[in-house]
Amino acid sequence: MKKFVIAAHGHFADGILSSLRMILGTIDGIETMNAFVDEDFDIAASVRDCVQSVKESDELIVLTDMFGGSVNNEFMRYIGRRNYHLIAGINLPILLELVANRDADTKDMIEGTLCSAGDSLQYCNAAFARFRADAADDAQL
Amino acid sequence: MYGRTATITNAEGLHARPAAQFAKCAKQFTSKITVSKGDRSADAKSVLGILTLAANRGSEISISAEGEDEEKAVAALADLVSGVESAE
Known part of the structure; x- marks a missing residue:
């Protein structure tokens, strides 16, 4: 069994899950942690409870907003736990790809997604300029 | 190897939801499936890959x-992009 947790500062986690559901429809097995939204939020306790809520025989895939942030740093403490995977710096295309391929081998799923993740970031002005140049070349042939 | 071309007919092209439908359809088949537009190719079972093709209407x-x-597999996917409704 695989469980996904999206953990991030503010309401990012609930927001990106809402977007994911808009695209893929109803999805089970994904929880969110909206860190530091409440004044009494305890990052260490919240992360500990989150990790310990999943049996080590089940796979836990944690997705955080950014590497080096306090949320990801806290989840880093659990690296080495059996069946525990931590991915930092998610965006909607990455989340979409991971969840859509959740039935695949977890390590392959994560490495395959991150390998192609760079393509989801585009400076559209430059991409459009390339598109126009290619179209002009084709017109001359 | 079997292949054919298809024209995208829905209003917004292969945007997020149609791309997800396309990948879901592709995963029903065991064959390795590639989708290409111009000089760019992607694994048809990858939503992220399909989105990077930026395949618009037409x-x-x-x-x-x-x-x-x-x-x-090819027939099902070609039919899907030719008949898929815009979701937005």
Whole structure:
């Protein structure tokens, strides 16, 4: 069994899950942690409870907003736990790809997604300029 | 190896939801399936890959498959992009 947790500062986690559901429809097995939204939020306790809520025989895939942030740093403490995977710096295309391929081998799923993740970031002005140049070349042939 | 071309007919092209539908459809087949637009190619079972093709309405894409169910896979995907409704 695989469980996904999206953990991030503010309401990012609930927001990106809402977007994911808009695209893929109803999805089970994904929880969110909206860190530091409440004044009494305890990052260490919240992360500990989150990790310990999943049996080590089940796979836990944690997705955080950014590497080096306090949320990801806290989840880093659990690296080495059996069946525990931590991915930092998610965006909607990455989340979409991971969840859509959740039935695949977890390590392959994560490495395959991150390998192609760079393509989801585009400076559209430059991409459009390339598109126009290619179209002009084709017109001359 | 079996392949054919298809024209995207829905209003917004292969945007997020149609791309997710396309990948979901592709995963029903065991064949390795590639979708191409111009000089860019992507794994048809990857939503992220499909989105990076930026296939808009009217775009011609090539779908090719290799495996036991290659003809069925290509036919299903070509029918999907030709008839898929815009979700927005």
